[in-house]
Amino acid sequence: MQATRWGIIASGQGANRIAFLYYAKYKNPSIGDRVLLLNTTPADVKPEKPLEHIFAQSPELREKYEKIKRERVCIFGRAPSGAGNNWVLGEREAIEDYENIRRYIASLRLRSSDVLLGIATLGGGTGNGSLPYIIHRVRRNPGFGMERINNFIALGIFPYDFEAPQRHFNAICGLSRLLRYNGEQNAALVILVDNSQVEHILDLGRGQKEERYQRINEEIIRAIHMLIAPSTYASKATIDIADYYQLPSNLGTIHFTPCLSLGNDPDVLSLDAILESASNNAMVPLDKGTATMAYIIVIAPEEKVLKGEITQEDLEDISREWAVKHLAGGRGGILRYTSLITSPESKSVDAMILLGGFSLRRIMEKCLEKYYDFKDSLSGESSDERSRIELAKVEKLEKQLKDYIALTEEKIARLEGKRRKAKAELRKWGFS
């Protein structure tokens, strides 16, 4: 089987850091150098400014950056000081300068069968504003010299709990626009990560701001690595990338979050314990037992697999038990894939569960107050047309997200609530 090729498009400052860190730390053949950094930072500030902290770690990384700088760093738009936390402006810049962005994306030379991972922080203006639009264009009407890319997965990062209201307002609008654009499904999958939650599971104390991001970003790129892993290594039952999005798209619920449990000693921890510990590490706050979908990816040392100590069959069994216990409805949710990947280099077992379709209540809980604080004070009458946040548009986005959430909740409720009586069902099918 031919390995799936991936590309990464990161827009905005936070996303640039994450994508570059990933590019610098993982030599991944299925990515190659297909990593594109987009930003609106004006020309008098060096575009690599946000990356200085990463460079400080090793001069090698600066060299690596210099190498990709010319072809892989795209500054778009004409605002003098970036999007300034205003996603409307971020989107406008992308729309107006799409031709510029398109040229850079085209230079990744992607084919329609490839997969794109788009990254944006949801609290800012640039990434949050532009990425939904770019996804929309690339999936439907990418323009000259490009094939349409259906497998466009979005990774959106929620602000810290303590951040300012406009950030949470941005996040709600951004989430809505990643899920749907003009009423149609937008990204193929939307993977969500929450800064505060990641810090919580990492047990980080209060460090310096940049350092905090660094630790979180490192965790995020591990999740990206696990996401791409099935395309990189030989796996027995590869979760083909088509499987990542086709069924969720059919179900209509497309949001996921990674749950990592890495570096486990296979001599001590059983697969059960590893999955169990992964499920405690969801990267967004969520209510346990509400997820309806799970992709389970396990990378195990080759020798353990060859010796038969870890097998795909065992993993399937354990995943099933795990799903019955942890997914909604007590019968293992709606959808589940399990993939065992062997790695000749690694000595430990890495696991990622992509939990999907879970209730968004806890995320909304954290954002809603601040969202309204900001929204309710919007006048919708900014003099600058390009950056004006129109109330009607916000209402539309709100409605769109409400619909999506209603769909999610309905699916969970259906699994949880009326557990259908098999007998009654059978009768409907004509059995007496």
Added chain:
Amino acid sequence: MNEYVITALVVLATLGAGLFLLLTFGINFVSYLAVGVIVSVLIASLIYTWWKSKTDKTVMLLKIEILNKIRSALDKIEDNIKEASEFIDIEPFMRDLKRIRKELISKGFFTKDFEVNEKKIEKVTLTAIELESRKVEQQLRSLESLAAASYGEAAAKRMEELLSAAKALVESGFSVGEEYEELRRIVKMPSATLGELLEKRRRSEEVYLKIIQKCISEAEFLLDTAESISAEVVHLRKELEIVKERRHSVEVIPKLQKVRSEAASYLTKPFLQEKKEIISYLERLLKFIKEDFVKEERAVLSLREKVLSYDDPGYLSELSTLREEAKRLTLEVARALAREIVALEEELKKLEVAGVRRKGVERYVSKLDPRKDFSKFSKEALDVLKTLSGEFDTRYKTVKIAKNYPAIEKIIEQKLRENGEVSAEELKVRYAEDFLKRYSETHPEVKFEKKTLKLKG
């Protein structure tokens, strides 16, 4: 009439040409030309004479060669027939050969001492000699096939005899299988002429002798070994002497078989016992080999295979080599254990686990002395290995627990939060009890009951 005219014309033409040349080129040129022509004619006639005599000589040489061939064919067949005399009456054949020779002498081809008669054959034509050669060849061929027919039968009988003797030896346990196969191949080789038959016979006798020789040394070895465990073998040695004296005769086969089976029967019991001793030792050794000691494990397993593959008491004395090998491998395993223990101790130090002291386990290894005899050595070795293995296991476990505790601690915390308690079984990790104990030691809010952790209150 005409000839005169032509001659006259030629003379006239020559003179004319001479006159013409003389007039045109002058006297000098013409005299050079004349001398040149004369010299050329002289050289040509010399070459012609040389060539003529040479062809005569070639013919003579050919004649001699043919006759020599006849003579050597006669010699060869005479030799072969003499060699075949073991199985056939050669008188008539020799008579025929003598007759053929006489005839050739009387025809003048050969002198009385059967040398080629060069003087006389000068006058005989090459064709006549060729005819004679063909005739003699014919006669010899029929003579030979006659001889081959009667010899072949007898020789085949002898070779079958050798073959079945060799087979009997193989079957009674002598390790001459390869030689037997060689003999079989030779005997089955196709052979038509007397020469081929004789060659085959010669080679099979050679191989057969090789077989007997090998069996004799094997038997002697068995007798020596048996004697070394003070078995009474004098009578068998006597039998073997007879075998040595009459090694060509297949009749000694039963004697060889007897020597072998009796000597082996003395050896069987001690052989089986020693073999069992080694095998059971190796199996106990294997139990001390840790998962990562791939090289050592492979070495011990292959030694065990080797010991198992020795299934004839004749190998009794080889077992001592294998015992030495087993000792050597024991030392390797012990050293590997000591090495790993030290590595684990280093790791514990790095992990800052309290109460880790280097124990200097190498001293256990130096206790092992491979010069001691096997039963003593193996007893001591098993003790040492047991100690080392125990030390290894405790350290290994301590390292594993120290390294994995942070991850497990989180799992325990989660379970306690969900259920207020967690059991070793639920934890689904190795050393679960130790992890729970350790957790209880650092968390006063929980108490550890046998195999279960409960939140207090």
